[in-house]
Amino acid sequence: MSKKTPEQISFNMKQVKNKDSQIELLLRKELWSRGIRYRKNVRKIFGNPDITFIGLKIAVFCDSEFWHGYDWENRKNDFKSNREFWIPKIERNMKRDREVNEYLENDGWLVLRFWGKEIKNNTQICADKIEAAIKERKHV
Numbered sequence: 397m398s399k400k401t402p403e404q405i406s407f408n409m410k411q412v413k414n415k416d417s418q419i420e421l422l423l424r425k426e427l428w429s430r431g432i433r434y435r436k437n438v439r440k441i442f443g444n445p446d447i448t449f450i451g452l453k454i455a456v457f458c459d460s461e462f463w464h465g466y467d468w469e470n471r472k473n474d475f476k477s478n479r480e481f482w483i484p485k486i487e488r489n490m491k492r493d494r495e496v497n498e499y500l501e502n503d504g505w506l507v508l509r510f511w512g513k514e515i516k517n518n519t520q521i522c523a524d525k526i527e528a529a530i531k532e533r534k535h536v
Contacts, residue, residue: 419458419512420446426523432530442503443496447526452533453505456526457493460512465490506533 415437424447427434434456435448445455465471465486475482497507506529510522 415446417458417460417512419460419510419515422519423447423456423458423510423515423522423526426519427526430523430527432523432527442499449530449533452530453503454526454529454533455500455505455507457496457507457509458512458515459493459509462486463489464493464511466511466513 420436424434424436427447435450437444437446438448438450441448441450441455443455443457446458447456448454459466461467461471463486468486468490472483472486493509497509500507508526508529515522
């Protein structure tokens with residue numbers, strides 16, 4: 397396997413989407429088909445949730461397994477090169493996710509987080525959970 401140049405690595409990293417990813421689009425399309433309207437990528441809300449129901453204070457995050465550390469204790473051993481960069485980077489992401497959850501929950505928000513493969517394999521179940529949260533919040 398050939399080594400990539402720093403320029404190639406930089407180019408690849410710039411291609412990674414931070415909004416409108418495949419998993420976000422899948423979930424949003426399912427919600428929209430149910431007549432559920434939302435705001436997306438609201439920057440004024442701490443943590444920039446992927447999907448937001450502002451009046452109900454519901455924040456939804458679609459987390460990719462790689463960037464957010466799914467099964468981290470096992471997966472971090474998969475990094476063979478540049479471990480001193482990747483492991484702290486993913487762990488910072490995980491810490492930031494916890495901080496965002498805590499901040500929003502302390503401010504009265506309901507935070508829902510879904511893993512990418514959860515959305516891909518069970519889009520309707522994820523949307524069911526969001527729909528149930530909406531109904532619950534409307535009746536409180």
